[in-house]
Amino acid sequence: MSANQEAQSDELLALASIYDEEEFNRTESRQSGKIHLCLELPPNFRLLVKGEACIECGISFLPPLVLSFELPTDYPSSSAPVFTLGSKWLSRVQITALCKRLDELWEENRGNVILFTWIQFLKEESLEFLNIQSPLEIQTIGGQPQYESGQNQAIDTAVEKSKVQELDQRAVQEVDPHTDILTQLLDFNDAQKQKVFDGKFFCCGICFSENLGSNSLLFKECQHVYCKACVKEYFQIQIRDGKVQCLTCPEPECMSMASPAQVKLLVGEDEFARYDRLLLQLSLDLMADVVYCPRMSCCMAVIIEPDTNMGMCPSCQFVFCTLCKRTYHGLSNCKEYELRRLRDEYLAASEKEREELEKSYEKQLIQWATDESLTKDWLKDNSKQCPSCGINIQKIMGCNKMTCSSCKQYFCWICLAVLNMRDPYSHYRDSSSPCYDQVDE
Numbered sequence: 001m002s003a004n005q006e007a008q009s010d011e012l013l014a015l016a017s018i019y020d021e022e023e024f025n026r027t028e029s030r031q032s033g034k035i036h037l038c039l040e041l042p043p044n045f046r047l048l049v050k051g052e053a054c055i056e057c058g059i060s061f062l063p064p065l066v067l068s069f070e071l072p073t074d075y076p077s078s079s080a081p082v083f084t085l086g087s088k089w090l091s092r093v094q095i096t097a098l099c100k101r102l103d104e105l106w107e108e109n110r111g112n113v114i115l116f117t118w119i120q121f122l123k124e125e126s127l128e129f130l131n132i133q134s135p136l137e138i139q140t141i142g143g144q145p146q147y148e149s150g151q152n153q154a155i156d157t158a159v160e161k162s163k164v165q166e167l168d169q170r171a172v173q174e175v176d177p178h179t180d181i182l183t184q185l186l187d188f189n190d191a192q193k194q195k196v197f198d199g200k201f202f203c204c205g206i207c208f209s210e211n212l213g214s215n216s217l218l219f220k221e222c223q224h225v226y227c228k229a230c231v232k233e234y235f236q237i238q239i240r241d242g243k244v245q246c247l248t249c250p251e252p253e254c255m256s257m258a259s260p261a262q263v264k265l266l267v268g269e270d271e272f273a274r275y276d277r278l279l280l281q282l283s284l285d286l287m288a289d290v291v292y293c294p295r296m297s298c299c300m301a302v303i304i305e306p307d308t309n310m311g312m313c314p315s316c317q318f319v320f321c322t323l324c325k326r327t328y329h330g331l332s333n334c335k336e337y338e339l340r341r342l343r344d345e346y347l348a349a350s351e352k353e354r355e356e357l358e359k360s361y362e363k364q365l366i367q368w369a370t371d372e373s374l375t376k377d378w379l380k381d382n383s384k385q386c387p388s389c390g391i392n393i394q395k396i397m398g399c400n401k402m403t404c405s406s407c408k409q410y411f412c413w414i415c416l417a418v419l420n421m422r423d424p425y426s427h428y429r430d431s432s433s434p435c436y437d438q439v440d441e
Helices: 005-017 092-108 116-126 157-162 182-200 228-240 260-266 269-285 335-346 351-382
Strands: 024-027 032-037 046-050 054-060 065-070 082-087 136-141 172-175 202-203 210-212 216-218 225-227 290-294 302-305 309-310 319-321 401-403 410-412
Touching: 005 024, 005 032, 005 116, 032 116, 046 182, 065 116, 082 092, 092 116, 092 172, 136 182, 216 228, 216 260, 225 228, 228 260, 228 269, 260 269, 319 335, 335 351
Parallel strands: 046 136, 082 172
Antiparallel strands: 024 032, 032 065, 046 054, 065 082, 202 210, 216 225, 290 302, 309 319, 401 410
16 A cells, blocks of 8 residues: 555544544545534624525524545645535635635645645634624525625635635535525524534433433523423323413423424324314414304304404304304394393392393393394295205395205205205206296296
């Protein structure tokens, strides 16, 4: 084995022992590989993305610089490694400056292995070399970075020192055109924070046992940590009792809510389905314009129009009064609702006031009886009952083939016969039918 081959093998073996497989990938067929280098950001580092809106947020990790290399046969005695340098958040001007600096480091150390020196520089000195400070500014259009204009952080003393004349072909921008840059950066930051969290030990505030972060749950708002086993049991009890609004941090007086994703991670499918359903119902209950279909077999949420007490279920098509929850009775007073109101009024009145109220109630009852009688007479003269579900239906126009607004059954307006769902008009083509040829009568 030549001296160059021995130096290359030793260098690659050393890198493999220092970095894990996620950081260093070596190609076995030839002397090449790829190194992912995460820069060490200072505390309280900020990211500022300027586009249609200006968004600033704290960030702890940025996507790595990717150094891809191949070692020539005469490395390190004569030639430098052939390399490319890629980044998702640096401009090509900035990456070019880094490439030039790597060339300078090779010239300063020609004849010696250089990969570890390059790695140390990129990880520990890149930010200072490019004069990148908090907040890191990125200009975007349509969510995509626009690097080549307004390089307010790239073209500075560091670039002038490296005497960048043109963009280096080895400088690569690794931007996903289908996802905006802010989403990419925040997703990576969250993933790295989770990775760091998973590797640490935490004491559970419930059972007081020491657990790895991978076996613990972090409430993001308050940063309190508990083991997953304790939180799972706590969540299951609350969901079983229907207290889905109480899935908060177990710490006394702490109101940090668990996210749906955290709940789904811990509980079973059936428990999460119940949690999801109750959470939706709780949200709907807080909405003034939402009621539920009174049919026990349906109970679908119904949005009601303002200034009306009529609701129509989008599932079973039942039309009902939102006050008494019975079949809609038009513009006539809601008897059930009025009875409840009058009862409450009577119970709250004094003995003397009750005597006056009783006289008023007697007149009201007489009026209701009269209205109900008139309503029945009107319905008898102007409507017919669906032969399937019995709901009253008024025919204003159209042919004699009717469709019930409630149960969707076809029936004949003339004889109230239930019609064939596939061919309802066969009833009017049958010469033995009493309604023969009377579809438009």
